[in-house]
Amino acid sequence: MTRFGFTLMTEQSGPRDLVTQARRAEEVGFEFEVMSDHYFPWLSAQGHAPYAWSVLGAVAQVTSRVDLMTYVTCPTLRYHPAVVAQKAATVGVLSDGRFTLGLGSGENLNEHVVGAGWPAVDTRQDMLQEAIEVIRELWSGELVSWSGDHFRVESARIWDLPDDPVGIGTAVSGEKSVTRFGPLSDHLVAVEPRADLVEAWNATEGAPRIGDGARAIGQIPICWDPDRDAAVERAHDQFRWFAGGWAVNSDLPTTAGFAGATQFVRPEDVADNIPCGPDLDAVVESVSAFWEAGFTDVALVQVGGDSVEPFLDQAAGPLLEKLRDAAPGQ
Template identity: 50%
Template sequence: MVNFGYTLMCEQSGPTELVDDAVRAEEAGYDFAAISDHFSPWLAEQGHSPFAWSVLGAAAYATQHLELMTMVTCPTRRYHPAVVAQQAATIGVMSQGRFTLGVGAGENLNEHVAGAWPHRTQRHEMLAEALEIINPLLDGETVRHSGTYYEVPEAKLWDRPEEGVPVVMAVSGHDSLEVAASLSDGVVAVQPDRSLRIPDKPFYGQVAMCYGPDESECRKRALDQFRWFGLQWPVMAELPDPRAFDAASSFVTEDDVASAISCGPDLDRHLQAIRSYVDAGCTHIALVQIGGDFQHDFLDWSESTLLPALRS
């Protein structure tokens, strides 16, 4: 059985709207809500970027059954790993054990606000060392750590769920998969690739779509707000700000976006896009509706049409 989630996109909605959307997603029947954690939007046209952890706290208190997760946060530059552990433990308590911490190596777009952006190899080393701090803290241990990148003279979490907080890690290849296998409880994939699975562990994917009654309008909206989508991770991780994403995606056409993102009212087209992640073995799939002003219509359609079709 695949669990289906709704994505709270901090880049395209304000904080109060995101909490309201989480409540509506629970009512619509979604199993979980995943939230992005950015300091900046990908493009200025998206127009938002509230603090994800504040939104999570409010959403945890406002919902009853909806699982919550970060997809993903970067525990290496903007946040010290011990602070990420404290944030995750607090949301775990507030949600009564409904929170999963999703982590990744991050992007220049968000992390450079706190210092220079390291090389990819260094970033992966930093992420592995961060998990060596986060995991024992979430397990209730007192941590003393002196490493290559981080110092923790002594730290203990005083408020944490007794069952701990699951940690899943974004992976893109063999090297990161090895780290995830040893230091996380599951993986988040950036593409529907069955080889990125770890046996008997959760496997998360994410599918962007642009639902609406007019396919032409949906294609235009997807181009306006998600044209960065096709840049691929080696590029996306390095660009520093929305202006750079705008320049790098200026060559992208409406047809390019529509070939990668399902647009319009056709249910079968959206199901086909999701099916590739089901076929890859994902146990959890988070859906992204493009356009902050179109979430209510999407959630209504999810309740009446999309989720019943997915579960049948």
């Protein structure tokens, strides 16, 4: 069965609004909620970037049913993996075991703020692998000291752990990263509906099988609005960064950089990639690419913080009904 989630987009809403959105998304029937973990918005027009982990603590208290997840946290530069291990365990406790730690190698936009530079992609992947190993060690509850290629841990212990271990979902983009991170992870995370990622994951020795306990978790932006022209305008204003692709997005350091890189992206270019307007069937068609590729979970992003409340109140319920009618195995 395909599960449908809602994205708590920290780049476009403040902390109080995100908590309200989380409660309402559970009420209307979403099965899980993911939260971005940013220090900067992608574009200044989005206008927000609260600390995700403070918000997650509050969200865990105003929800009771939905699973929660970071989508995704970089545990290598802005955060030391020992700190990530502690705060993920804490959210696991606060949520009564509903939390999954989503991890990735990060974006320069957020990680540059600590002045540690921006390593080449191969180094970032090495750091992520070691960080996952450190986090797993600390979740044993034992006293841990670690001296690796990238991280040191001195006599650390996580004192508060959930009854069931927090799962780890890792963002992958190709066969190389699948082979490396599949055996270290519980779930696959990807932002494109690529069947080759799911197939490679299930063919990787030591990786938990998707569809047999492991999940493949995707994400897709939509821009619902009763007025299609208004939806296209909002999507272009706030989400044209999406057109750059992740290879570009991971390296740009500032909102000004994203504004410059996307200055020639047209509204119609954005509308070609993001379903815009009131047509829920068009959203279902776009989302279907994920379940056809073998993904088990899909999180929706409603573009524009001011539009989230009307989306949840007017469109989310009927959209979820259509998605569940269309998805196989429902």
